[in-house]
Amino acid sequence: MEIQRQIFIFSEDITLVRELIGAAQVLAEGKPAILSALVIGGSTSVEQMQNTGVDRIYRLDTLPPDCLVEDIFQTLWGLTREIKPDYLVIGATTAGRLICGRLAARLNTTALTDIQTIEFDAQGLLIRHMVFGGGAQRLERPLRQPVVMTIGKGQFESQAARSEKVAEVIPVAFTPPETRAILRERRELPPVSVNLAEAKRVVCPGRGIARREDLTMVEELARSLGAEIACTRPLSEGLGWLPRERYIGISGAYIKADLYVGLGVSGQVQHTIGITDARVVVAINRDAEAPIFKQADYGIVADLYEVMPALIDALRSA
Amino acid sequence: MSEEKLDVIVVGSGVAGCSAALLLARAGLRVALIERGPYPGSKNLSGGVLYGRVLHQIIPNFWEQAPVERFITNQVVTFLTEDSSISLDYKTEAFSQPPYNAFSVLRAKFDRWLGDQAEAAGALLVPGIKVDRLILDGKKVIGIAAGEEEMFAEVVIAADGANSFLAQQAGLRPRLPEEHVAVGIKEVIALPQDVIENRFRLNGNEGCAFNIVGSATQGIAGGGFLYTNRDSISVGLVIQLADLIERQIKVTEVFDHFLQHPFIDSLIKGGKMMEYGAHLVPEGGLRMMPRLFMDGMLVIGDAAGLTINNGFWVRGMDLAIGSAIAAAEAVIRAHESRDFSEQSLAFYHQKLSESFVMADLQTYARAPHFMQNPRLFTVYPQVLRDIFLGIYEQNARPNQHLMTIGRRAVQQNDLSLLDLLKDLWNGARAL
Amino acid sequence: MNIVVCLKITPDPEDLEIGPDGSVSTTHAEWKTGSFDLPALEAGVRLAEMHGGKVIALSAGTSQINQSKVRKDILSRGAEELVLVVDDSLKDASTAETALVLEKAIRKLTDVQLVLFGEGSADLYFQQTGVQVGERLGWVTLNAVQDVRLLENEALEVQRIVEHELQVLDVPLPAVLCVTSDICEPRLASMREILRASKKTVFEWSLSDIGIEGLTPSVEIVKVMAPPRASRKGEMLSGSVEEMVSALVNNLRKDGVL
Ligand SMILES: Cc1cc2nc3c(=O)[nH]c(=O)nc-3n(C[C@H](O)[C@H](O)[C@H](O)COP(=O)(O)OP(=O)(O)OC[C@H]3O[C@@H](n4cnc5c(N)ncnc54)[C@H](O)[C@@H]3O)c2cc1C
Numbered sequence A: 001m002e003i004q005r006q007i008f009i010f011s012e013d014i015t016l017v018r019e020l021i022g023a024a025q026v027l028a029e030g031k032p033a034i035l036s037a038l039v040i041g042g043s044t045s046v047e048q049m050q051n052t053g054v055d056r057i058y059r060l061d062t063l064p065p066d067c068l069v070e071d072i073f074q075t076l077w078g079l080t081r082e083i084k085p086d087y088l089v090i091g092a093t094t095a096g097r098l099i100c101g102r103l104a105a106r107l108n109t110t111a112l113t114d115i116q117t118i119e120f121d122a123q124g125l126l127i128r129h130m131v132f133g134g135g136a137q138r139l140e141r142p143l144r145q146p147v148v149m150t151i152g153k154g155q156f157e158s159q160a161a162r163s164e165k166v167a168e169v170i171p172v173a174f175t176p177p178e179t180r181a182i183l184r185e186r187r188e189l190p191p192v193s194v195n196l197a198e199a200k201r202v203v204c205p206g207r208g209i210a211r212r213e214d215l216t217m218v219e220e221l222a223r224s225l226g227a228e229i230a231c232t233r234p235l236s237e238g239l240g241w242l243p244r245e246r247y248i249g250i251s252g253a254y255i256k257a258d259l260y261v262g263l264g265v266s267g268q269v270q271h272t273i274g275i276t277d278a279r280v281v282v283a284i285n286r287d288a289e290a291p292i293f294k295q296a297d298y299g300i301v302a303d304l305y306e307v308m309p310a311l312i313d314a315l316r317s318a
Numbered sequence B: 001m002s003e004e005k006l007d008v009i010v011v012g013s014g015v016a017g018c019s020a021a022l023l024l025a026r027a028g029l030r031v032a033l034i035e036r037g038p039y040p041g042s043k044n045l046s047g048g049v050l051y052g053r054v055l056h057q058i059i060p061n062f063w064e065q066a067p068v069e070r071f072i073t074n075q076v077v078t079f080l081t082e083d084s085s086i087s088l089d090y091k092t093e094a095f096s097q098p099p100y101n102a103f104s105v106l107r108a109k110f111d112r113w114l115g116d117q118a119e120a121a122g123a124l125l126v127p128g129i130k131v132d133r134l135i136l137d138g139k140k141v142i143g144i145a146a147g148e149e150e151m152f153a154e155v156v157i158a159a160d161g162a163n164s165f166l167a168q169q170a171g172l173r174p175r176l177p178e179e180h181v182a183v184g185i186k187e188v189i190a191l192p193q194d195v196i197e198n199r200f201r202l203n204g205n206e207g208c209a210f211n212i213v214g215s216a217t218q219g220i221a222g223g224g225f226l227y228t229n230r231d232s233i234s235v236g237l238v239i240q241l242a243d244l245i246e247r248q249i250k251v252t253e254v255f256d257h258f259l260q261h262p263f264i265d266s267l268i269k270g271g272k273m274m275e276y277g278a279h280l281v282p283e284g285g286l287r288m289m290p291r292l293f294m295d296g297m298l299v300i301g302d303a304a305g306l307t308i309n310n311g312f313w314v315r316g317m318d319l320a321i322g323s324a325i326a327a328a329e330a331v332i333r334a335h336e337s338r339d340f341s342e343q344s345l346a347f348y349h350q351k352l353s354e355s356f357v358m359a360d361l362q363t364y365a366r367a368p369h370f371m372q373n374p375r376l377f378t379v380y381p382q383v384l385r386d387i388f389l390g391i392y393e394q395n396a397r398p399n400q401h402l403m404t405i406g407r408r409a410v411q412q413n414d415l416s417l418l419d420l421l422k423d424l425w426n427g428a429r430a431l
Numbered sequence C: 001m002n003i004v005v006c007l008k009i010t011p012d013p014e015d016l017e018i019g020p021d022g023s024v025s026t027t028h029a030e031w032k033t034g035s036f037d038l039p040a041l042e043a044g045v046r047l048a049e050m051h052g053g054k055v056i057a058l059s060a061g062t063s064q065i066n067q068s069k070v071r072k073d074i075l076s077r078g079a080e081e082l083v084l085v086v087d088d089s090l091k092d093a094s095t096a097e098t099a100l101v102l103e104k105a106i107r108k109l110t111d112v113q114l115v116l117f118g119e120g121s122a123d124l125y126f127q128q129t130g131v132q133v134g135e136r137l138g139w140v141t142l143n144a145v146q147d148v149r150l151l152e153n154e155a156l157e158v159q160r161i162v163e164h165e166l167q168v169l170d171v172p173l174p175a176v177l178c179v180t181s182d183i184c185e186p187r188l189a190s191m192r193e194i195l196r197a198s199k200k201t202v203f204e205w206s207l208s209d210i211g212i213e214g215l216t217p218s219v220e221i222v223k224v225m226a227p228p229r230a231s232r233k234g235e236m237l238s239g240s241v242e243e244m245v246s247a248l249v250n251n252l253r254k255d256g257v258l
């Protein structure tokens, strides 16, 4: 009998776990495999995962209150030694990246991050992910076993409850970490006001905006277009003018909007990778050589401070 | 800051600044070489022909290690009218032997290499710093300032290029007057090495240089050039600014027109534009030379107006190196005698006068004036075209005598015989 | 206390050349320190300036990383020493090999209490190397660090933003922190610092200097290609601003996106 593959899944984010199960199905190559997942949460979490094709659910009720998600590492490590998985599939969240790295280092093995596709050839597994901040894609083959990988949201199809298989639920206890940082304070940040991925229209200011005050004009334009405001990374991370949820790109949001209007955006690939799925792209930039024009449906070479008011007027009078 | 006390500050790391820093560092002086760009050459307009003899003096056989593109074996002069081209092609074996005559170079690579040589010799390269002003003590230059920061040295060498802000601040020269300035505009166009070698019939590392006059500039005073690099072509125009302004034509329009000329197009077609830039070229030659030295300061290279623009080509790199050699000698001597006064530094001027730099500037002293003659860019190419058309066109009529063709061509183009003779005479003297 | 800052020197992603066949080349690219690593250096230098100690910059790679411009750039931004681990087998090294090399190099340095990493390398941006090194060293390791302060008792106070939560933590030393790129603005080097940089020490170590006899790759790179690009109309509008704007509005209306 063929040895069954062991695939072990973890993410603190239940919706992501369902997508990781989707990825695990691809990893199984249609052959019998044992899918296990470590889940934090009560019965509702477990229910969401029933009948998705998972064989075993290791359930940890809750983390001790002063613990970070990352502190689950020791528990996960214990299970890893028990299960001896061929593939460890981790959700690409901040905690997930930390856990992935620690697992890979401890196992002295390959870590494959932010995987976009999984395929197999005669010699085995091949994965694809981006390098150069989205400037290129790379096809890679892991040369060590087991393989630890991270997968982010929206890459693999979420597994709905359709399998007959009822997972065995195994309660696990929390193993405290050996040494760790001491949590002194934790604060929920104000709820995210925007879901760019869902926005129909997006106005995106870049560094071409000279002053923070000028964002009011951008807001006005957004209102007249019925658009959400996004931005390039420097406006958020460097200048702090807009919250980080609002920047588009490889390390930010991906949009699927009907319309994207870039205002003073140069069009570096790390940004434009996030607008690949936008239907119509408009670029306004005073530099005719700006790379964004090569990726736009409509281009206007002009000062955005002249274009914005004119556009607001035109939209209003129409 | 006293720990940082320097002997020399060189501002600008073009060929002039790098060469001066190299020579001074070799002589054991503490030299800082300040460049506003991220590395030497990063801000320099790419591409050019370097006449190499003078660099060979300071770095023997430099072509064996320097990133030179090709050695120039063919020199071509081309006259263009709207629909035709006439070329004179000069090729000699002598140019394909070491020490060679001239090389095509890409400045971003070449200046960087030269900067590396200066650094290796011990010069302290300070990139990413734009010098804002000189620091004076009375009439003596004692250092430079960039932003809030100051740096002091016994002597400052201004090698900051054609616009030399430092020479202006020091009162050594006025702002460049428009009538004495040309605009250089240039593109570097990538083409595969074998395409270049086939298209220009080059063997191995041979290269060619075209100087182009006529409809290249739509009648505006100036000329065009085209040089082969290893796997790219540098092509550009040098046009007089005053003429452009007077006729209200944009330099980019003239340039586009030039690139679309069938002759140029046939040489660059299929290529991919890699770089583009425009730059001022001091046009004036000898007449434009500022004072070159004062207490605590010297001016070299383009900053000193040491360029020759004879209408076909611009030459300045070798003159820049020549001036750097003279300046280095003067500074080393001043360092030995601890005397950086104007009188002491005058030795620079003396050395420069004895060198090929001044000799060549003398030779071409009339070129700028000659170049202001509009007939050169309008009428003559047309006359030449009509002559060649007369010779080669077989229009089922009896062929004419060359003399007759020539005379008719001159008449058709409203050229008076007197003007023609005058221009011939002036040209022969100027070039 | 010594603070090590790990910096990756890579071909500039902005110089990436995409061939007509979708091939990707970095042959003409300028090599430089990753722009997301410079804030880590700045954070380290600020800590050292405030509390004493020395910042040692550490980078591993092929001989291409040992360039005078790059060395000077790093040393003029406040690092006191630069350690380069150079071996041509580090070309295309994946995070596992790089982490091993950095770990061994850090162990060879003395009195290191804190190691800082950038948010992600400019070429890979896998955000992995730092956490792997932390685990290999067996030190407390955190990523997504937004702010760091040294406390009296030889511990750090660290601020992180993790998804939608802000955390303040006390971190015992020694520790490994991967900082975000907005932890602080990297400084522009001054003339004085640039001049001083040329007097600072640069160590070039080979793999055997840090006790590694050879690297076995953990990943095979099968192919690198340009990502698929959406095909766009590429219509440049012309005329006065008003004309362009009205053409735009008409077009958008035609496309049914208004
Ligand atoms: C690994 C990595 C990941 C990254 N991830 C992201 C990411 O997820 N998202 C992201 O956005 N970036 C990201 N970046 C950064 C990215 O490379 C670019 O630096 C950034 O996108 C540039 O932002 P920008 O276009 O606003 O600014 P700039 O590149 O500075 O461009 C400003 C533009 O505005 C134009 N302009 C200026 N004034 C005017 C005016 N008055 N009128 C009209 N036009 C004007 C200029 O011509 C210029 O083209 C990443 C980089 C790396 C290395």
Ligand SMILES: Cc1cc2nc3c(=O)[nH]c(=O)nc-3n(C[C@H](O)[C@H](O)[C@H](O)COP(=O)(O)OP(=O)(O)OC[C@H]3O[C@@H](n4cnc5c(N)ncnc54)[C@H](O)[C@@H]3O)c2cc1C
Pocket (backbone or CB within 6 Å): B011, B012, B013, B014, B015, B016, B017, B034, B035, B036, B037, B040, B041, B042, B043, B044, B045, B047, B048, B049, B050, B051, B129, B130, B131, B132, B159, B160, B161, B162, B165, B183, B184, B185, B186, B236, B237, B238, B279, B280, B281, B300, B301, B302, B303, B306, B307, B313, B314, B315, B316, B317, B318, B320
């Ligand atoms: C279109 C064109 C074509 C040419 N073709 C040729 C040719 O084929 N052959 C030839 O021999 N010559 C040619 N020349 C002329 C040649 O380019 C110059 O003569 C030569 O570059 C002069 O060298 P330089 O070192 O004096 O000045 P530059 O090369 O101009 O260098 C000046 C340096 O100073 C730096 N700098 C300026 N200001 C500051 C500041 N304030 N602080 C710090 N750094 C500063 C600049 O960034 C630059 O690196 C051409 C010129 C043009 C414009």
Ligand SMILES: Nc1ncnc2c1ncn2[C@@H]1O[C@H](COP(=O)(O)O)[C@@H](O)[C@H]1O
Pocket (backbone or CB within 6 Å): C006, C007, C008, C009, C034, C036, C037, C040, C058, C059, C060, C061, C095, C098, C102, C116, C117, C118, C119, C120, C121, C124, C125, C126, C127, C128, C129, C130
């Ligand atoms: N070769 C290297 N040398 C030094 N530091 C590195 C190297 N590779 C990665 N790093 C550090 O590790 C961080 C994460 O890298 P990466 O996992 O490649 O995204 C970078 O931001 C650097 O701080």
